Amino acid sequence: MTLPLIDPRRFEALQANAGADFVLTLIEAFAEEAPGLVTQLRRASADDDAHAFESAAHTLKSNGVAFGAVRFAEMARALEWQGLTSDTSAIDAVAATLSATLAALRAMAHT
Amino acid sequence: MSPSPQTLVFGAVELRLDERRLLVDGQAVGLGSRGFDLLKALVAKRDRVVSKDELLDEVWPGLVVEENNLQVQISGLRRVLGAGAIATVAGLGYRFTLAPESGDKSAARTPQPAVAIEALVPAAGATSASSARVLVADDNKVNRLLLCRSLELMGHRVSSAENGRQALDMLRQHRYGLLLLDIAMPEMDGFELLRLRAGDAALREVAVIVTSAIGGVDPVARCIELGADDFLHKPVDPVLLRARVESSLARKQDRDRQAEALRRLLPQGKLQAQHRVGVTVLVARVSPPDLSAVTPLEALQLATSWSTLMLDALAGCGGELVQFQGDGLMALFDDTGVAVQAARGMTEMTSLLNAERRHLGQPVCVVGVGLARGDVVVGVVDLAQRSASACIGSPALRAEHLSLASARDGQAMLVDALACAALPAGCCEGACHESSDLLAYRVR
Numbered sequence: 229m230t231l232p233l234i235d236p237r238r239f240e241a242l243q244a245n246a247g248a249d250f251v252l253t254l255i256e257a258f259a260e261e262a263p264g265l266v267t268q269l270r271r272a273s274a275d276d277d278a279h280a281f282e283s284a285a286h287t288l289k290s291n292g293v294a295f296g297a298v299r300f301a302e303m304a305r306a307l308e309w310q311g312l313t314s315d316t317s318a319i320d321a322v323a324a325t326l327s328a329t330l331a332a333l334r335a336m337a338h339t
Numbered sequence: 340m341s342p343s344p345q346t347l348v349f350g351a352v353e354l355r356l357d358e359r360r361l362l363v364d365g366q367a368v369g370l371g372s373r374g375f376d377l378l379k380a381l382v383a384k385r386d387r388v389v390s391k392d393e394l395l396d397e398v399w400p401g402l403v404v405e406e407n408n409l410q411v412q413i414s415g416l417r418r419v420l421g422a423g424a425i426a427t428v429a430g431l432g433y434r435f436t437l438a439p440e441s442g443d444k445s446a447a448r449t450p451q452p453a454v455a456i457e458a459l460v461p462a463a464g465a466t467s468a469s470s471a472r473v474l475v476a477d478d479n480k481v482n483r484l485l486l487c488r489s490l491e492l493m494g495h496r497v498s499s500a501e502n503g504r505q506a507l508d509m510l511r512q513h514r515y516g517l518l519l520l521d522i523a524m525p526e527m528d529g530f531e532l533l534r535l536r537a538g539d540a541a542l543r544e545v546a547v548i549v550t551s552a553i554g555g556v557d558p559v560a561r562c563i564e565l566g567a568d569d570f571l572h573k574p575v576d577p578v579l580l581r582a583r584v585e586s587s588l589a590r591k592q593d594r595d596r597q598a599e600a601l602r603r604l605l606p607q608g609k610l611q612a613q614h615r616v617g618v619t620v621l622v623a624r625v626s627p628p629d630l631s632a633v634t635p636l637e638a639l640q641l642a643t644s645w646s647t648l649m650l651d652a653l654a655g656c657g658g659e660l661v662q663f664q665g666d667g668l669m670a671l672f673d674d675t676g677v678a679v680q681a682a683r684g685m686t687e688m689t690s691l692l693n694a695e696r697r698h699l700g701q702p703v704c705v706v707g708v709g710l711a712r713g714d715v716v717v718g719v720v721d722l723a724q725r726s727a728s729a730c731i732g733s734p735a736l737r738a739e740h741l742s743l744a745s746a747r748d749g750q751a752m753l754v755d756a757l758a759c760a761a762l763p764a765g766c767c768e769g770a771c772h773e774s775s776d777l778l779a780y781r782v783r
Contacts, residue, residue: 245489245492245577246485246488246489246492247488247492250484250488253484254481254484254485254488257480257481257484258481260480261479261480261481283523286523286552286553287478287479287523289552290479290481290482290552290573290574291479291481291482293552293573293574294481294482294485294573294574
């Protein structure tokens with residue numbers, strides 16, 4: 229079963245706890261940092277640097293969970309658990325899901 | 340002409356913020372820059388008690404400063420503004436008490452003991468952890484922002500660091516009540532910071548909650564073994580965060596209270612017995628002139644006000660407090676001249692206090708100060724039931740005796756023959772026998 233992109237209850241809980249305006253700031257911080265972390269995944273994969281790979285996957289997972297971005301978080305979690313891989317397709321999939329996730333988060337934040 | 344918004348008037352006291360000038364009764368008073376900054380901070384926050392940490396941060400930003408420096412500055416301001424202008428609130432900090440200028444000039448000039456001391460002291464068990472200074476150390480911006488936001492919404496003052504090294508520097512420069520610490524960080528990770536904290540007494544005073552997405556029991560156990568107070572898994576649940584933060588701060592507050600209580604009982608810590616050769620013992624004691632004229636509470640308030648001023652005066656001269664009894668104290672000085680200077684400061688402070696009490700229609704206090712020179716042994720008498728500082732030797736007894744004679748005879752201070760001999764020629768006069776073997780001298 230495919231996980232939803234965003235768990236609306238978690239996202240709404242975040243808005244309730246931190247404030248809707250602040251969540252917008254938070255999404256932009258995520259949008260600013262996450263592409264660099266995906267780049268770190270690719271570089272770590274190329275350099276055979278397991279620690280850097282797991283660290284980037286760990287941070288992406290953590291951020292995904294914070295927003296209720298369950299599909300993205302699960303993909304990042306799988307990368308973290310699997311560890312360093314030379315198969316870049318999983319990283320490509322994370323990158324693609326990141327774009328969709330950010331778009332969904334921005335849309336939800338503005339509704 | 341009404342004063343500009345940059346000028347604040349409290350009766351006879353006029354504070355010109357833009358000019359960084361203080362006027363009392365229209366006369367400019369020279370304050371050092373730290374003294375001015377301190378006054379400015381106290382005035383700006385006069386609606387509440389300002390903690391010592393907060394004042395230290397405002398007046399000496401970015402510097403690690405001993406509390407003595409703050410006490411010296413407070414003492415200096417009291418000399419200028421009047422003893423009651425700044426109230427000490429035991430265990431909490433200081434509060435500026437003068438009332439701002441009103442339409443009624445005469446009323447505004449009346450010193451305002453606006454806040455009774457007992458009203459400023461929190462009831463036992465009351466928590467003031469509601470606004471703590473918290474540091475968030477997390478390399479991930481989203482996590483960092485979210486934690487900071489959650490803590491700010493709880494009413495805390497929050498700073499953040501992007502790695503363990505930066506967090507360590509900030510912990511050493513400022514005083515925080517709580518650290519929220521991520522584990523996986525660049526430059527220095529959370530484990531390393533915890534290891535360094537474990538070996539540093541000052542850092543151990545900061546409560547630590549580890550926030551991490553690292554799975555498994557082992558990292559949690561490792562953090563606890565390294566001294567962390569608690570562990571929160573990311574993403575951090577806001578309800579759990581609030582509960583853990585409040586719990587950690589409450590525990591820290593309990594620890595601080597215990598340490599403070601111990602510090603008050605044994606200001607110098609549990610010292611090994613020391614033989615102190617050629618020191619000057621200063622004894623000062625206060626009492627109302629007539630106990631039947633005051634209620635027990637008023638007598639204690641008098642002793643509290645007096646003791647506050649005396650400890651400040653003592654700290655300003657570098658005296659070493661060896662005994663404190665609430666209505667009296669004993670301090671040691673290596674230099675008799677400095678002891679006399681401290682005694683003069685105490686006398687001056689007492690005069691200020693009495694002037695204010697007279698103004699308020701309250702009974703004044705009677706103070707006696709005695710100084711004696713010689714050898715003593717200081718240390719802690721440690722029983723199973725309780726501990727107490729002791730100062731053993733004939734100079735201590737002579738100083739006690741002279742302080743009583745000083746109060747009885749209305750002398751500012753009396754010194755013994757050895758202390759007199761240690762002062763420049765001509766300083767002392769009027770030797771008289773207090774007892775068969777004790778000559779008392781007045782100091783000019």
